[in-house]
Amino acid sequence: MIVAEKNRLEMARKPIRGQILQHIKWLEKRLLSVDHDLNQRIQSSPTWKAKDQLLRSVPSIGPIGSSSLLIQLPELGALNRRQIAALVGIAPINQDSGRFRGHRIIKGGRAPVRSALYMCTLVATRHNPIIRAFYQRLVQSGKPKMVALIASMRKLLTILNSMIKRNLHWDPSYAKNC
DSSP states (O other): OHHHHHHHHHHOOHHHHHHHHHHHHHHHHHHHHHHHHHHHHHHHOHHHHHHHHHHHTSTTOOHHHHHHHHHHOTTTTTSOHHHHHHHHTOSOEEOOBTTBOSOEEOOOSOHHHHHHHHHHHHHHHHHOHHHHHHHHHHHHTTOOHHHHHHHHHHHHHHHHHHHHHHTOOOOHHHHHTO
8 A cells, every 4th residue: 555655646736745645654654563563463472483483594584574474374384395385376286288288387375475485585596595506406407587486485485384393493404305
């Protein structure tokens, strides 16, 4: 809504600009309040706090990525790697028909979780040594960059799922084996 209001501000006539600016300030204040409340709830629950610390120990998972995964994917750590990937919507699904074979797509699942995981993975391809090496290896072997990124998303999700399941902090040697 903030972005929509800022776009509306650009097109608005002078008499309305003040009201739109007021609305933008109100929305930003509410967003800060909601973020603060969410952080307080995570910190007040021993279970969520422990999971939050585990997730944040991974290079590329920050406060927004961690809270998004905690809130929108409570099954993290309870399912196996195939189930969690399908639940998020990053499991490759074949669409073979007639002579059309080999092309896989991702679909379904929880789009907000996929969006948060996508942003975390973009950061991971630069700052997480395991995901960066995995992504670069796929690109160098000829995979399109988006395919490599989706595969890296699945790899990161598998690592996170395993860490939560086993209650382990980030360890590159452990993550290599996931």
